Amino acid sequence: MADTFFFHPALLFFGALPFIPVLKGIWRQALVLLVPLLAFTLVLGFTSGTHGVVDVHGLHLVFGRVDKLAIIFANVFSLMSIIGAVYGLHVKEPWQQVAAMGYVGSALGCVFAGDFLTLFLFWEGLMVFSTALVFLRKTEKSNRAGYRYFLVHVTGGLLLLGGIFLHYHQTGSIAFVRFHQETAGLAEYLILAGFLLNAAVPPLHAWLPDAYGSATVVGSVFMCAYTTKTAVYALIRTFPGFDILIALGVVMALYGVVYAVLENDARRLLSYHIISQVGYMVTGVGIGTALALNGACAHAYAHILYKSLLFMGVGGVLHVTGRSRFSELGGLWKYMPYTLVFTLIGGLSISAFPLFSGFVSKSMVISGAWEDHLQWAALGLTLASAGTFLHTGLKVPYFIWFWRDKPSFEPPKKEAPLNMLIAMGIAAYYCVLIGVNPEGLYKLLPFDAHYHPYTAQHVMESMQILLFTMLGFFLLIKKLYPEPKVGLDLDWFYRRGAGYFMAFCRNVLRMLDEQVIKNMHRTFALPLLRAFARVANWNDQRVVDGVVDNSAQAVLSLGDHMRVFMQPGILSRYIARTLTVLAGIALLALYLR
């Protein structure tokens, strides 16, 4: 078992945590770069096996379950940590890097977890470190978003933990392995709900645009990669073939697209497209065939790279100009051309243009749907992919870099910092590499299914959909002009709804308390007591007194009768009675003898 080499890469990240704030300048930068590079090298050398087994109080904890599914996710997670580290090199204060390192370590911990308790431990680690990345933006808005993010994820964590306990109670096992739809009960569905919350499946999704639109520039680059994809990993591991995931996934893919139309903030738009893209992965898990599951893995891999590229591009603009709203941006093409090109590569990748990474991964899921005769799912996903190009490929670049001839504010003097551009360059390189040479990615895939994306029919179909979407975009562009508005989403329930609830407590419940409950003794208890006293009084006077008086009178009148009868005052009656008594005694004596 332990004949293959294994060193948990999360240990590298957690081990480096205390040193980051201590080190300064170039030494810290070196450490921040070295750790992800080492982790990536480690993961490249892994082969399947089980390591790090600990028995605690009869619980079988597995920290290092390594198989192909774990390896592909660990591979992209550690690759992404290199890109993210380069992107964050310019940051002076250490805490973002601390949070990001802990965050990546937690994600890797989840990937190699072989049991639910270990998974839960790192799952909560993800939450804590990512919350820190929101708070570190240090604005009033991000503080609020951070609290909301934290509370929502605590709820999700508790759902998961409740499910794990119930599952352990029922089966006696905490092994992090596949569930089956036929035998799934409350415990399994609670675990599923916990996973779905982290995967941002509607109606449990509203935390995502809220938090990712408010986090630090570097923070949201990290966050867009790990939380949702760890959840996708957990879903692939435990819930393949659950039919409900197909419907949820397609709804998700379209939901994100609709909200992306309405969105005015670039980072929030990209966040809605995470929801949309994770929809493809969730659908793939729901279909559950080898091709669809491979598609979910491949899409997660490609998605992490191109989505982080997009967040890096938009984050670069935010870093340089301090703006991320489309209604304020526009006309930057002359000032930030490199960022434009990299963002375009990200946009073309997410839109699944041939020769870019999305093309070779997204189509696996859609083909999985076609081959399983799920026509509505396949058409829904194709519709969503047109929407993806519309927003991420066209709307984002157009309204940030073109649209206006000149920026409406003092134009930036510099491009994004060099380290940001290098990070974007690495991500862009991988996006194109995967698109041009899909075999490199395909041989990492854990399930046994072969797929060839580059057929004439498929390329033709994609090009038609994409370019005619582009035609539609330019014809309807007036409709798409950014409006400084927000779209209502389900976070209303805890942002405004909670306010209404507080108002309800403050006004209605307090009124009830003061007017009704406080006065209860006067309005209710006292009258009741009075009525009771009246009844008791009546009872006392009429019933009790009546009984006593009447019996006294009866005794008196009986006494009178007795006196008249026994003491009549006539001598002859006294003598007769005496003689009668004596005769009675004599007769009794005779009889007894």
Place this chain on the structure above:
Amino acid sequence: MIVRCISWMRKHYSLVQKSFLAVLAALLIGDLWVPRHHVFFLGDEIPGFWALFGFGACALIILGSKWLGHAWLFRPEDYYEKEGNK
């Protein structure tokens, strides 16, 4: 280099426009000869179906979402800040 490229394209806007339309036409005409190996769906057999689908999808998404936004979902940007902290 990138900036010069973009400036050139902006200067020759109608040329870019025309070549884009030419590409679209080429896609439609080329579709007549593409061999179809995997036919899962009626639309796979009709030349140009996916072009129509793409255009229709785009129009549907833009118009449908905007309608939904104006009818129901849109709120001012400071909606949550204004009275959110009651």
